[in-house]
Every structure is written in structure tokens, then in C-alpha cells.
Amino acid sequence: MAGGVIWYVIDSRAAGQWLGGGSTVGLVCGIVAGAIIAFEMLLWPRKALRRLRLFPTKYWLAAHLWLGLASFPLAVVHSGFHLGGYLPATFMTVFSLTIFSGVYGWIVQNVLPKWLLRNLPAETIYSQIDHVAGLATDDAKRLLIASCGQRRTAIEQVQLDMEDMDMSLTQTIVIGAVRQAGKGRTSGRTLQTKQAHDSRDDRDRLWTAYDNIEQFLLHGSSITSPVTDRREATIWFNRLRKDCGDPSQDIIDSLEQLCDQRRQFDTQRVVHKWLHAWLPLHIGLSISVSILLVVHVWTALKYW
Known part of the structure; x- marks a missing residue:
């Protein structure tokens, strides 16, 4: 040339x-x-x-x-x-x-x-985003059931098998979480063991909070939710922490992590379009x- x-x-x-x-x-x-x-x-x-x-x-x-x-x-x-x-x-x-x-x-x-x-440490396979989001929603639901029991009213309750129905309020459960290993060199969605504390006193507040974030966990930013924006989500979860007792703080932390994971999935979708469009x-x-x-x-x- x-x-x-x-x-x-x-x-x-x-x-x-x-x-x-x-x-x-x-x-x-x-x-x-x-x-x-x-x-x-x-x-x-x-x-x-x-x-x-x-x-x-x-x-x-x-x-x-x-x-x-x-x-x-x-x-x-x-x-x-x-x-x-x-x-x-x-x-x-x-x-x-x-x-x-x-x-x-x-x-x-x-x-x-x-x-x-x-x-985006929570990055997953692009075609599996919806599936992983569904697993995150199941994790949140299982954590609430284990910590504070079923809703006070069981309208349109998801059918659970007998093992889930009989879960103790103090048992240890395993949920998906964003974790890093090897000094941050490896990251992604891994399994995390959680001790389910007795949070029955905050049952109504926690289930109401779950109702507010469930559709966001499933569908992401296409749904209007108080946790769509990161800053607004931080304020919303801090307010929820103040309204709940100490045994519920770990549950709220887990819900906040799952919402952050969902926001990362939304960002991944946008970046994926930039990569291939x-x-x-x-x-x-x-x-x-x-x-x-x-x-x-x-x-x-x-x-x-």
C-alpha cells in the first residue's frame, strides 16, 4: 500500500x-x-x-x-x-x-x-437470561417462605411440593448469588448458602416488597418498578431496612443483590446488541x- x-x-x-x-x-x-x-x-x-x-x-x-x-x-x-x-x-x-x-x-x-x-460479574449466557431471571425469582420466593412463612392470604399461590411447604423457619437454604473467586479474577452466578432467620414479624412487609420487585426480576427494565434505577433501588431498600427488624436484614440484602443481578442482565442485553448489530x-x-x-x-x- x-x-x-x-x-x-x-x-x-x-x-x-x-x-x-x-x-x-x-x-x-x-x-x-x-x-x-x-x-x-x-x-x-x-x-x-x-x-x-x-x-x-x-x-x-x-x-x-x-x-x-x-x-x-x-x-x-x-x-x-x-x-x-x-x-x-x-x-x-x-x-x-x-x-x-x-x-x-x-x-x-x-x-x-x-x-x-x-x-458485569453476573453476566450469563445471553440466550439463558430469561431462564436465569426465573431462577432468581424462585430463589427470592424460597428465601421468603423459609424465613417468614407463606403469605397470610394464599390467593393464586404457586403450588409447591411438600418439601417446600414444610420448610423450617430456621433452616439453611441454597440460592444463586453473584460471587467472585480468585481475588476477583473469576466471577459469575454461583451458589450461596443462606441461613433463614425467623422473620415472621416482618412477613407482610417482606411479601409486599417481593410483590414490588417480582415482575422486575422476571422482565427487567421493561417493567416500571421502584428498583429499576440503581440509585432509586438503594433508597428503596434502605427504607425497607429501617421498617424491618434485624432478623430480616440478610433477606433484604439478598433481594437487593438479586435486583442488581437483574439490572446487570439488562445492561448485558444492550451491550450484546452493540456487539452484533x-x-x-x-x-x-x-x-x-x-x-x-x-x-x-x-x-x-x-x-x-
Whole structure:
């Protein structure tokens, strides 16, 4: 790429003007840029034939990235630094958008996964978010039943098996929780043993609090809830702590942790869209560039 640009500058200075695509150097740069674009599109069949192990994927992607970047200045040199007619202008516009979308994808694919690992310790498999959220809701319900018993009124009560119905108010239960191990190097949803203290005095308050957060635990930020926003949730849980006795404090802490986990799931969903939403656009633009390139070559040969 650098050699082509230097060659172009030398010949243009000798000619006293910026040379176009019809010059020797412009034609060579255009051919090389077109060949690179053709190579870039080979990534598509490469993925379809990945079982053949034609070349390590990381090297193929590195070549895809750096050769793609190198093709852009070669295309600019080939154009002679002007867009020309409608077809060349359209091609360069779409080609620029393709390069931009590819660079954007490369940045987010390198930055966001590290950000997720560092800031969302509760991150789970994307397709399992709803399932894990359901488990968190079950955890909260089991903790309340074990600590303060069933509701005073059992309208639309979820059917529990006999073991759950007979749980002691002082038993130890296991729930999911966000925990870290190895000095913070490994994090995620793990199992945590909780001692269920007798919180029957706060039964009504705790079950009312559960009613306020249940739909949020299941559906996240799409539901209006006092715990949707982190700051508002902190205020809400602090108020709940003041209204409840000491035996209920651990239960409230667990409910707050489950709500924080749900907020992390919502953030993960947003970041997941940022990670992958660019790809269909990049593929569509790449296909458009390939079609426009074929038309450009055919037109150039026809009127040369």
C-alpha cells in the first residue's frame, strides 16, 4: 500500500497533476484494491467451509482487517482524489461506509467483552437470561417462605411440593448469588448458602416488597418498578431496612443483590446488541461494494 502511494505521488509530481485511474500507477492501484476486495469477500465461504481448516481463523480475520484498511487508500489513489461520475461516487461512498462499519465492529469486539467481564460479574449466557431471571425469582420466593412463612392470604399461590411447604423457619437454604473467586479474577452466578432467620414479624412487609420487585426480576427494565434505577433501588431498600427488624436484614440484602443481578442482565442485553448489530450492516455494505465493483470494472473496460 505504501509503495503504491509513493509511486503515485512520484508519477503525479512528474506529470504536474493528480493522475487518474487510467494511468499506469492508477490502474495498478485499482487492480490491487479490487483484488483485496475480492479476497475480503472470501471470508464468507471461509466460514461456510470452516470444517476444512483452511487457515487459522485469527490470522484470516487479521488479514481481513488490515488488507481491508489498506485497500481504501489504494482506491482513493485510483480515483485520483476526485469522485468522478455517479457510479464512482456511489462506489466510494458505500466503500467508505463499509470500512467505517468494519472498524467500528473491530473496536466493539475488542473493547466491550473486556468491559462486560470487568463490570458485569453476573453476566450469563445471553440466550439463558430469561431462564436465569426465573431462577432468581424462585430463589427470592424460597428465601421468603423459609424465613417468614407463606403469605397470610394464599390467593393464586404457586403450588409447591411438600418439601417446600414444610420448610423450617430456621433452616439453611441454597440460592444463586453473584460471587467472585480468585481475588476477583473469576466471577459469575454461583451458589450461596443462606441461613433463614425467623422473620415472621416482618412477613407482610417482606411479601409486599417481593410483590414490588417480582415482575422486575422476571422482565427487567421493561417493567416500571421502584428498583429499576440503581440509585432509586438503594433508597428503596434502605427504607425497607429501617421498617424491618434485624432478623430480616440478610433477606433484604439478598433481594437487593438479586435486583442488581437483574439490572446487570439488562445492561448485558444492550451491550450484546452493540456487539452484533453492526454485522448485518457490514455484510450488506460489503455485498453492495462487490456488486458496484463488478459494474465499475465492466463500465471501465467498455469505455476504455
